[in-house]
Amino acid sequence: xxxxxxxxxxxxxxxxxxxxxxxxxxxxxxxxxxxxxxxxxxxxxxxxxxxxxxxxxxxxxxxxxxxxxxxxxxxxxxxxxxxxxxxxxxxxxxxxxxxxxxxxxxxxxxxxxxxxxxxxxxxxxxxxxxxxxxxxxxxxxxxxxxxxxxxxxxxxxxxxxxxxxxxxxxxxxxxxxxxxxxxxxxxxxxxxxxxxxxxxxxxxxxxxxxxxxxxxxxxxxxxxxxxxxxxxxxxxxxxxxxxxxxxxxxxxxxxxxxxxxxxxxxxx
Amino acid sequence: xxxxxxxxxxxxxxxxxxxxxxxxxxxxxxxxxxxxxxxxxxxxxxxxxxxxxxxxxxxxxxxxxxxxxxxxxxxxxxxxxxxxxxxxxxxxxxxxxxxxxxxxxxxxxxxxxxxxxxxxxxxxxxxxxxxxxxxxxxxxxxxxxxxxxxxxxxxxxxxxxxxxxxxxxxxxxxxxxxxxxxxxxxxxxxxxxxxxxxxxxxxxxxxxxxxxxxxxxxxxxxxxxxxxxxxxxxxxxxxxxxxxxxxxxxxxxxxxxxxxxxxxxxxx
Numbered sequence: 380x381x382x383x384x385x386x387x388x389x390x391x392x393x394x395x396x397x398x399x400x401x402x403x404x405x406x407x408x409x410x411x412x413x414x415x416x417x418x419x420x421x422x423x424x425x426x427x428x429x430x431x432x433x434x435x436x437x438x439x440x441x442x443x444x445x446x447x448x449x450x451x452x453x454x455x456x457x458x459x460x461x462x463x464x465x466x467x468x469x470x471x472x473x474x475x476x477x478x479x480x481x482x483x484x485x486x487x488x489x490x491x492x493x494x495x496x497x498x499x500x501x502x503x504x505x506x507x508x509x510x511x512x513x514x515x516x517x518x519x520x521x522x523x524x525x526x527x528x529x530x531x532x533x534x535x536x537x538x539x540x541x542x543x544x545x546x547x548x549x550x551x552x553x554x555x556x557x558x559x560x561x562x563x564x565x566x567x568x569x570x571x572x573x574x575x576x577x578x579x580x581x582x583x584x585x586x587x588x589x590x591x592x593x594x595x596x597x598x599x600x601x602x603x604x605x606x607x608x609x610x611x612x613x614x615x616x617x618x619x620x621x622x623x624x625x626x627x628x629x630x631x632x633x634x635x636x637x638x639x640x641x642x643x644x645x646x647x
Numbered sequence: 648x649x650x651x652x653x654x655x656x657x658x659x660x661x662x663x664x665x666x667x668x669x670x671x672x673x674x675x676x677x678x679x680x681x682x683x684x685x686x687x688x689x690x691x692x693x694x695x696x697x698x699x700x701x702x703x704x705x706x707x708x709x710x711x712x713x714x715x716x717x718x719x720x721x722x723x724x725x726x727x728x729x730x731x732x733x734x735x736x737x738x739x740x741x742x743x744x745x746x747x748x749x750x751x752x753x754x755x756x757x758x759x760x761x762x763x764x765x766x767x768x769x770x771x772x773x774x775x776x777x778x779x780x781x782x783x784x785x786x787x788x789x790x791x792x793x794x795x796x797x798x799x800x801x802x803x804x805x806x807x808x809x810x811x812x813x814x815x816x817x818x819x820x821x822x823x824x825x826x827x828x829x830x831x832x833x834x835x836x837x838x839x840x841x842x843x844x845x846x847x848x849x850x851x852x853x854x855x856x857x858x859x860x861x862x863x864x865x866x867x868x869x870x871x872x873x874x875x876x877x878x879x880x881x882x883x884x885x886x887x888x889x890x891x892x893x894x895x896x897x898x899x900x901x902x903x904x905x906x907x908x909x910x911x912x913x914x915x
Contacts, residue, residue: 420699549808
């Protein structure tokens, strides 16, 4: 067994959305210790430039690596889209994003090989999903839409009211008629809108959420590299945030649907 | 004449909203040079804690003061609400926020002495407007509502469509029946929603925007302190942003409705 296997897993996100990944990893790997960092003082990343997102992502990764994590999960789609190659080249531990797992999940589901992708302005303009899908299947057709209002809607808790429906209608109307049979929810906030998005898209379009597939990919990565924790329980998990934790804790409850680990504010 | 009178005026905001104040100051004081700083890499402030907003505000103020500004305007309502006493106590130059000018304007307009205030979660939970209004007129009644989705709506350019109407309806429904005759738009983004907000509130409610009154208050402050520029044109104005300028410039056009000064990215 690799001596590093007792070390924690690091997960970072621009804010709270990555807790969907935290929850999926915790459910799959109950013996692993997880250090989660949410950059809540500088959230959102999705409206910011590639240069700024790369700089912030490096600072987040550096913070977790200083705390000895054995592997790093970039739970933010925008950070995965812009910063993954930079992070993977900068550190000695395995680095996993959410884009590749989401693409693999979509290709496993899509029959018609026409896939929709929704995400932040940053994620969509990077075309990270389009490039990754075409690298896996050059014949695939990809239809992308940026949906900048979805993150604030989720943070407001408006996931299934008339404002959410109006925004969903405006962003997604016409997407089904493009012939897609699969829609990638390319932002960790979006699973909370899944019910309302599903109603707009209809039964024939399957929604793909990368959190579950990212947790699966992490399991494989830890096994292959001999980094999986043993059967005994590791150190308790911990959440770090860059803004004060009060607001974070109330929203975290909604994402985790269960026990919220201790939350500490830190400066990056 | 004070030798500092040739120095520029500093204006800072969390992002682009403060350009409504920039435009009002430029229209009133065409000979003044203005240095504007938009902290676009960390926008928004309105959802963040007092502690984080004070820290960011100090950094913004410090940046402008290093560049020799003779007076500082805090154009962000959230920063004015949380950080004004701290900034005013930390620096030797006059510091002006947008809360007091907005309150004075509302009291000049309100007949019934029942005033509504809308703003970000931070501005409303600070109760800065409520406290300032009651300090000026202890008998006034204040009805406040936080409207967190209005900033993302304006940044998306959705100021008068069905999504904006649904959000405005949900936040403001019932506010008119509280008996208000005046509504303070307590966020520099909100004037862009004024038409749609006005329709929801009806003709009997007057909307008050602090940008114009802040520019008036700045004129008085410069005159009283002998800091007003002479009749000759000063140095050209300049805009600084903490994220890349591309997205900023396209939105700035919408706010300034005219010439956009040169824009430079800086790190704080």
